[in-house]
Amino acid sequence: MTPPVLRVSGLTKVFGGREREALELAAQGVGRAEVLRRTGATVAVHDVSFAVERGELFVVMGLSGSGKSTLVRLLNRLIEPSAGTVEIDGRDLRALGDAELRTVRNEKISMVFQHFALLPHRTVRENAAYALKVRGAPAAEQRERADWALETVGLLDRAGARPDELSGGMRQRVGLARALAADSEVLLMDEPFSALDPLIRRDMQDLLERLQSELSKTIVFITHDLNEAMRLGDRILMLKDGRTVQLGTGPEIIAAPADDYVADFTSDVDRTRVLTAGDLAREPRLTARLGADPGDVLRSLAAADADGVYVLDDDRRLVGVARDDLLARAVQEGRTTLGPQELGGDHATVPAGTPVNQFVHLVGRHVVPLGVVDDGGRLLGVVPRAAVLDALSAVPARRSTP
């Protein structure tokens, strides 16, 4: 496995006051307010560690004051860390001199800002070309890269406009183009869509998902919106008072929030978007093999009080559904192997990655529960109606923090 692109360990930032003393108190587990009272220092981020793989979209999620904006600025040393390390491709950022740090910022890490942070006196194209201009690229290359990036975000036709002639969503597209044009491995996104209207935000999330599937950047995405985090994030780090509360995938966090803080968030989340067929799938109570004896299948159906059963071939590939009335006729007619004649039942299947809101209308409509299949058509599990109702309504089980 390739090493992570970005590795952060023990990252800590203390603002003002008696820093060393504050660090010691924080290390002893003294809370933020108490540290501030005793030392006059604010512990903005404390002992945060994580690693982001190549191509991963890693979300840092927290309320205002949780230290998420500070955290993202520690990653490119816009804010100088008090303790801990930030490694990009195995190089410790804190060991770099000013000139080397500028090179890394210019070539390895790009940033997208909450309020776009465009240069108002430059055109859209000049803004998009900014990183290339800073690195002294020839004018033709600047233009070419900027135009490619603008085309990628769908804004090439406005290349000659000024930022103040664009809407908020368009301006953030320019912000995104500026980051893409730099062609850096790591993208830091500080609440990039928080300042946009809900509809525009949705568009921008779609755009980001599309870009990510094409370009596979390594992204650290900051947000205070758990729905956004769940939608975009491969993994999510929940931050509270500058400390990590929980780190996991969206469904993991929904299924087992680490504490009340996380649980409060997850109660607002639209689970139907987050949970997928794969999350809800269970081992089917019974399946039948192609070629089995219809009488045996019928008896096990009766025992399980079911009206139909998925029939699989030797590779667990789903062949069809055997219905009880067709099985009964097969027994009456004396057939001893389960064949195509018995496969009459309607059924529906979805891939494991489908979110609940896209398949909920299919659940419970057929004699067999909804099937979950992989790319090869093999049955991974089934989603009975009870599983959906359970997942959407039940208060999640609380896991105690380790």
Add this chain to the structure above:
Amino acid sequence: MIPHVPLGRGVSDLVDWLLATVPWLFDAVSAVMQVLVDGLTDALVTPPPVAWIVVATLLALLVRGPWLALYTLLAGLLIVSLELWAETMQTLALVLVAAVIATAIGVPLGVLAARHRAVSVAVRPVLDFMQTTPVFVYLIPAVFFFGVGVVPGVVATILFAIPPGVRLTELGIRQVDREVVEAAQAFGSRPGQVLREVQLPLALPSIMAGVNQVIMLALSMVVTAGLLGAAGLGAVVVRAVTQLDVASGVEGGLAVVLLAIFLDRLTATLGHETAVSRLLRARTRRSASRAEPAPSAAVG
């Protein structure tokens, strides 16, 4: 009870010491100022007034629009009819030289103050002192260092006019959106690039408001400079006061006001869009959008 602290005495001794130690410095400054003011005065006085009135009117038209142009034309003709044209040009030369030098000192100082806390803290009380000291107090050491005539007037005017240039530059740079500065840094800009490409352009309206204030303060100091024998409207007003000549006092004062309004309106919108820049931008946009299809056609 409390003994007299010989503060004034100390400053007086310092003036003496400076005069004795570096007389060449004051001579050099004096010579340069004299040349600058004389050269500019000659340039302004030599052509016929009508030529300059036409130039000023066109300038007003381009920068602000027809109303200021009309004002400029009428004010210029009025000054000529009052027979104060030469004096007005002498005053203008003095104001321009002083304002340019005050700006050249004030703006960089403001940049430094915005970037370094220590400079800001050190400069602020000095600016307070410069702005609140009665203007006549400037004149005393100026006379000692530079004698009488136009040079001490220019020097006193420069000192008096520096503070707004520093303050508004510092304020303007501090008010630049922090995220935009961060963005420049996040893409690897050097501090000098951040200053040149982000902070100065975005602070320009505030800096130019400072320049406007520098010019206005310089003009207000000019009358006082007349006390030292600097030629111009100041001299006219001072003569009128000493001779209790109400008529020429009013005329001289009016010429100062007319000049002040012209300079203020002309420079008030520096750093914002002028009629010309609006026109230029609209034209480049049109030609840009016309040029746009060409590259894509080449690709296709």
